[in-house]
Amino acid sequence: MSDAGPEKLARWRGVIPEAELAAYRDAGFGQRVGYGRRAALVNIDTTWIFVDPKYAMCGHEDPALIANLTRLTAAFRRLGLPIYYSRRDDRSHPTRRGLWNLKLAGQTKLREYTSDPRADEWPEGYAPTANDVTIPKGKPSVFFGTPLIDYIRYDRVDTVVLCGVTISGCVRAAAVDAFSHNLRVIVAEEACGDRSPWAGRLNLFDMDMKFADVEPVDRVIEGINSRYAPKAAALSAE
């Protein structure tokens, strides 16, 4: 476990200057958190408004993101692990929008989208089913002012795999809050997206060093299969 630190650092060579990486190594950052005894998938804001470029809130089309979200979701479903989906809450009243009014000039457009129910639905491939829990949220972190941590506790989950958009906004905010709640955090890299890939990359670096494990989707699927498959098998045998 402790030898995974250097491996993590090496991965960021070329993105972060060598001298800066050395400071992380010397301080002991970049250790691997790993999986706990039960994982859940937290799918952050992957509704059409954020993944379909016909909406102003989506930067660019990203078919790979959709494909990765779909197979990651399927992997969690196969194992019977919980999946929580966040989407924006009702923003019709200025008070409900709060400081977004000051930071996001397109709020008039956003209000138009409230008359387009598709904006807040998900592409079919990874859409929630009746067994999943949807959490409306008003601010970047899915934990802020929501009962998510209490749902997670009820489901006996100690590890959250994060996917969705945007890495530099809501995914990062969720990672920091999950860490603060003492949950293990794994960020499924290619199942996350950002309108600025540059901002996304640097946020992944921060999270990988300090709050979470940033791992390729393949490795996450391998990880949950090897760690949680026996339990799923035992359950279905009952």
Add this chain to the structure above:
Amino acid sequence: MSARLDSIEKWRGQIPDEELASYHKGSFGGRIGFGERPALVIVNAAAAAAAAPEAAEAIGRLAARCRSAGLPVFHIIPDDRGHPMRLGAWAWKPAAQVSAAPADAPEPCRPAAGDVVVPANKPSGFFGTPLGAFLNAAGADTLLLCGANTSDAIRATATDAFSHNIRVIIPPEACADRSPTAARASLFDLDMKMADVEPLAWVLAEIEARCDPAGR
């Protein structure tokens, strides 16, 4: 079903019959029971000892049993209220003890090495504190809750724990209140709607039966 009936019936004589009937009607008083791993949360042991020395003794027995079973023990103590801002709304409901420097708890219920002390500013041990995150780290899903006062801090902490989906079991012998009448009403409310109020002897026996000293 019969356990639920019992949990309502045990209050007969303390609550008017016609009022108890409506709890039966609403199917209140279900048993929550132990989860997978309990943690002991002792609220304001100094106040408990001041109000009822026998409660302090009961807290001490509970703490000793939990420690020997390898269970985590938390102490909620009043935080520093020296600055008016730290006092906040307490200034509007003034009480002598609220702004006094926190007293030390007597020996049986004092924090031991390995216990975790969480200072809290308001009635609930969860309000603005990392208690929930600490319980996550400890893997605890059940609170054994005791201390003082039953009608304020115990009640507020139990209600928040319920809202956080954490099970709560309260042994009344290890709780204290300046008003036994107010305490009884709070224990009734909690037992009906948010927690299990169970005899100390039963709680001690359950810890013994469920938890091995290896920590689980």
